[in-house]
Amino acid sequence: MQVSAPPAAKADRYRWVVLTNTTAAVFMSALDGSIVIISLPAIFRGIHLDPLAPSNIGYLLWMIMGYRLVQSVLVVSLGRLGDMFGRVKIYNFGFTVFTIASILLSFDPFAGGRAALWLIGWRVLQAAGGSMLTANSAAILTDAFPAERRGFALGFNQVAALAGQFIGLVAGGLLAAWDWRAVFWVNVPVGIFGTIWAYRKLREPAGGRHPGRIDWWGNLTFAIGLSAILVAITMGLQPHGGHPTGWQNPVVLIILAAGVLLLVAFVVVESRVVEPMVALALFRNRAFAAGNAATLASSLAQGGLQFILIIWLQGIWLPLHGYDYDQTPLWAGIFLLPLTVGFLLSGPLAGTMSDRFGTRGIATSGMLLFGATFVGLLLLPIDFPYWAFALLIAVNGIGSGMFSAPNTSAIMSSVPSAQRGVASGMRATFQNSGTALSIGVFFSLMVAGLSARLPAAMSSGLIQQGVPAGVAHDVGALPPVATLFSAVLGVNPLEHLLAPSGMLAALPAANQQTLTGREFFPHLIAAPFEHGLAVVFVASAILAVLAAVASSLRGSTR
Template sequence: MAVFMSSLDGSIVLISLPAIFRGIHLDPLAPSNIAFLLWMIMGYRLVQSVLVVAVGKFGDMYGRVRIYNAGFLVFTIASVLLSFDPFRGGTAALWLIGWRLLQAFGGSMLTANSQAILTDAFPKERRGFALGINQVAGLAGMFIGLTAGGLLAAWDWRSVFWVNVPVGIVGTLWAYFMLRDNGERHPSRMDWWGNGTFAVGLSAVLVAITFGLQPYGGHAMGWTNPWVLAGLIGGVLLLAAFVGIELRVTDPMFELRLFKIRAFAFGNITRFGGSLAQGGLQFMLVIWLQGIWLPLHGYSYASTPLWAGILMLPLTCGFLVSGPLSGALSDRFGARLFATGGMVLFGLSFVGLIFLPVDFPYWLFAALLALNGIGMGMYSAPNSAAIMSAVPARYRGVASGMRATFQNSGTSLSIGVFFSLMISGLAATLPHTMTAGLAAHGVPQAIAEKIGGLPPVSSLFAAMLGTNPVQYLLESYHVLAGLPAHAQAVLTGHTFFPNLISGPFHDGLVVVFAVSAGISLVSAAASAFRGTGVAVDSEKTVLPAASTTPEKENA
């Protein structure tokens, strides 16, 4: 219930963004509003990446079920508050972003401890199956949210937040009365310096990536912004200081000694690589479907969010089939075969997507999505089971948090990298193509140049938000009504903007999918070095002693 609710919320908000922007009266093409869109998408990931290890450590110290139950409560309260947005415009967006950050805090408490609780509850020969079911629930929530978001948003944008409330109430009560904490507790001192440097350093990097995607000083993106550069450099330096601190303290927040366990180290390396390859995929597919393929096939921009969710269901189906099956089989035969083979299939699906034309036959697109889901399903549950079974029982909370940090950080970094590649490709060709296309249909040259000179990210996100950017901009400049009827029909139709953007967009997709394929195959090679993959008796595993004594630390 917890992972279903948490992942449902992330995807239901993504697909409902068009209705949310319309509901709070926020202009999707205003460059100043790009930040609101990015924070609605990435703010949740940022908070989870930063906090998930800390709340996993709290679970080891104070009880995993106690922290988990508190996460259900916080998540539900934030869902209620999100639906009562009393404002309009930018203020309304800030309200939503603020409560989404609180919601992410609750989600961190859930995701950091759920796998640790399952590992405590199941014997090692059944953990792959249990974690497979758990991860299937998470992915099912993600892609059911894509469909449900389109349906609910058509009724009322606030309803996309209401859907979590009954699940949260039932889950909070059920967890409080039914869950029993049978894990070990190990009270320890709080690692304040470690927590501080990690939180500030990782936040600085992820915030800098978010602002780096926004236009700055006449550039299509903000990577030359001094604040972005300061955030990236300062964040990396703080994370380096964090590693030094964690190697010296007695009770570290991030238990680096766990990386001396081979299955844990290679499992997290491949998890980060898989998230880096996959993280931007969902957004690229949504933009591809909503901005190009669906309009080319006669769908109105207003209906594209719902149909994009429906057309991506083969990805869910592939994961739903392979996840529990590979988890159960890995309990018997070990994780390496399934995790490595799954990552290879995952990478091959990206190779297939590279050669897919922009206006693809749907059956081939669906087959590649299904292959992608099967590969990730084969990989995810065995890999998580291998990670959690390899660590000593007392470290399961922090180990689960570390695994989630690698996953969330990889996803956030992936979104930044993939959007940057796409926007830079569009910036090289789209302004000239847009200007020439508009002028050829009677738009005054000065207006055509103004529209063509707008940041490409605005047009990209406008299509993602279910808006025809050409029609919207021509109306805002008050030139549409003065054009001949034929020109109006062409410019505001379903095919002008998709045909305009399809060439540059496809060039960007080739680069994005090639990078994903390369990362996936490297991750598959790393997975092959994890060892036999047979679960060890983690209750008997003893970590090497810390590098310093309490007396040295206090001194």
């Protein structure tokens, strides 16, 4: 006679099924957010489109920002739908949607601008599927694990998310070298297996559904308002009317103002409807409010860091150390691995320790350590010794891991079961919105700093190498956005800027070699870029301190 396992053993086995499945899901979703960044050169070559042409920069920005925008906007609504109709049901459907979108992305039948629109459109659908996973995974974990083990489970899950972001940088470089479509193929087997596994094994907890009415006005004002703000930020990164950015564009300012007004309307709507999308009373809970405030501040500090470090490595440090521009995307991902290792080491440990000692002290200390690394990065020379850079970004990852898991555990444990889905979605919204805002703000600060100093340095440097003054001034006056993105895409910036005019071919061979060599552009951009780095790192350090202050105000959470 077969003896069935005791209920405690079954519950324990089920928890591990939940942890491994949701970990695979968030890893896949996070990996896809970064794998495309490093693969953009191969993708645009594959669809025969020059992303650095003035008319095509919009395609490039939306390939980077579109995924994050959708995830920022949808996670709260999808978390609320999970509370109403079943978190496992919405989560499982998200696996299916994500996998289908990955398949469609790899079968782009067009070329040029139409091919880029195809990719952007299916990336939006992919992001919608990823949002269903992100919005409900933390709630499903919280349902499955008892309070004394949640920190470990959520910490493990958060580690997978960050690991996916940075492993995507390396995997994208390796896969794109083979075939740009492989960047999307890599998700398909994981998606198919994860979908079948989730449908067969995951189950709704008893009392897991809390039927109610959909708050249409709340959903609309929130989605359109936040979308408008993020769209305005993305448009603000594009040159307009002779200015290096689009912040002087009246359309950008109108869209931004409309977004802010709609979010104000959202708060008014939520305070008056009977069944709101977000119960504003949650923010009277100190642990919930302080945890989300800390999440937003830390995401603002950290979100743009990845792009700034990539530009630093690809545009300056790697060429100065003998790497060709077309090799820099892959090597930038490899040289950033200490950041991932730091997070991998501290995340699960911090989550386990928070189960025993409480979340406030560990999360707050993590943010202070995280902020201190920006001071260290600020003190590095632009051509730094790698050991110092690696040590600082590893400590940065350790601090981030110390904060992330305990903070998530505190937020999710502070709300009643009926509202875990929307709480998970709100936490993800603060995190994703902070990341998107950070990218927009940091890029704008960097572009503004470069605009003040780069044109004169560029013009004088080109004239010294025999480029006629008129051409040199024209090249120097070009918006620095294209210069920055050319470095990110692994393209020799000066070769890209000078080749269309035919001037490069007319110069003596020695001058051509100097201009397109590995040292001329890094030395040219070093001083203006260092000024921009200082502004960005000071802002990140201040935001990290604000996140630590917010974390310390959460109260005792054991």
